[in-house]
Amino acid sequence: MIPGFGLTLGLTLMWLSLIVLIPLSGLVLKAATLGFSGFFDTILTARVLASLKLSFGLSLIAAAINLVLGLLIAWVLVRYEFPLRRILGAMVDIPFALPTAVAGIALTSLYAPNGPLGWLFGLIGLKIAFTPLGILVALIFIGLPFVVRTVEPVLADIDQATEEAAACLGATRFATFRRIILPAILPALLTGFALAFARAVGEYGSVIFIAGNLPMVSEIAPLLIVIKLEEFEYEQATAIAVAMLLASLVLLFLINVLQAWGRKRQGTA
């Protein structure tokens, strides 16, 4: 028996409690002092509801767009040989590694009316920075690697013999994709989607520069928490945070279920 079980597990639990669990339970305790009516009085105000709707709605749209873009990039990286493939692959991780504030100001100066892309979209009458569309751009940016990185290994693992068999039996390329490839990568796709969504809901740094932050229009929920804190409205900040935390916990549970499904699918395939 290797020594050190009690020591390492004990210190792990202690440190986990001190840094993560006790602070988080402090948040829940604070919310409990509000009571149900206090909690809902905060959540059900028009401004809070608008911010929650904006955060969750845009995150959902961004994750859906990432689903398509991520599958495209993962597909190209796994299936094709072409020049600069390794560079393209390495670039996928940039949104993970680049600090969010840097991404935020870069995207803003690109999409602002006097920026190159903002000017281009302006020609067709589309305003991106300082509108909800700008938030969407930032959320797509930070979510992209999640789908690519979860789909890539599963796509690489698919036995191409099955695809060849399908083709030999007369299936079209599209039918092969729909009947053989898509079912195999579906759990990974949905996991990537959920991870991108979860990240987008809580995202702050890359969004606040490009958002415009107009109450009721382009004010995300994490920003509203910060505003309430600055106004010393600790109770209201806590209520919004708890509502978001509950949503993330549900998502986390969903991601775990999806990953278990994916492992089972891979195991039986």
Place this chain on the structure above:
Amino acid sequence: MNRDPLPIRILLIALAFLVMALLIGLPLVTVFAQALSKGWGEYVLALLDKTTLSAIRLTLITALISVAVNLVFGVMAAWAIAKYEFKGKSFLLTLIDLPFSVSPVIAGLVFVLMFGLQGWFGPALQGTGIKIIFALPGIVLATMFVTFPFVARELIPLMQEQGTEDEEAAVSLGASGFQTFFRVTLPNIKWGLVYGVLLCNARAMGEFGAVSVVSGHIRGKTNTMPLHVEILYNEYNFTAAFAVASLLALLAFVTLAAQSLLEWKKGHA
């Protein structure tokens, strides 16, 4: 290798490059183009500004403390989880991952609720004169919270894969627990450890949301690099904002380059 017709292949590859260039390439180019838009002289001058230097120093101190602490914790957690079987292991793993699914703003908020003036320990702290919120300890705590899973997450799969045979052999030959760890385990996991530390460091230096909530934004005192970027940007001092941002972007490049190098090393080991 695949039977997708050439036109489809070319189309998909071109689309992938277009998406990556627009979404990720352009923002990166923007950071450096804006930083150098007034020449190298202005760039260097912006970096040598007194408040910029103090932001760099605070970021380095914060990252040093939080990475060192999370390194020790991560190794212990990975040891406990990978080398032994016990009940509730997957629950413990979920708890370790928890900071990944909490919004950075909420990560900051929980420490304000604990140590802020109106917080659980606020009144007690005020008597002692110890400052946590709007001071270095708060910034370090919030950074530790958001970077908590990085090292453990990197090490756990690696150590699980390596099993316990080497350690058991060492122990049966009379090695103590510490000897076993430093002479047997550590050489086996060193590259994974380096990679985990790099990721942890990148996030620690780049964290914005959580630190923003606890820092108080006192110029020259509690401003980290990402917060300094925000202040400069909001003052319309774009050249300086992008100059500081370019340092953070370089950090992201170094992290990703090291990651590629380590993966290449693993493939050739």
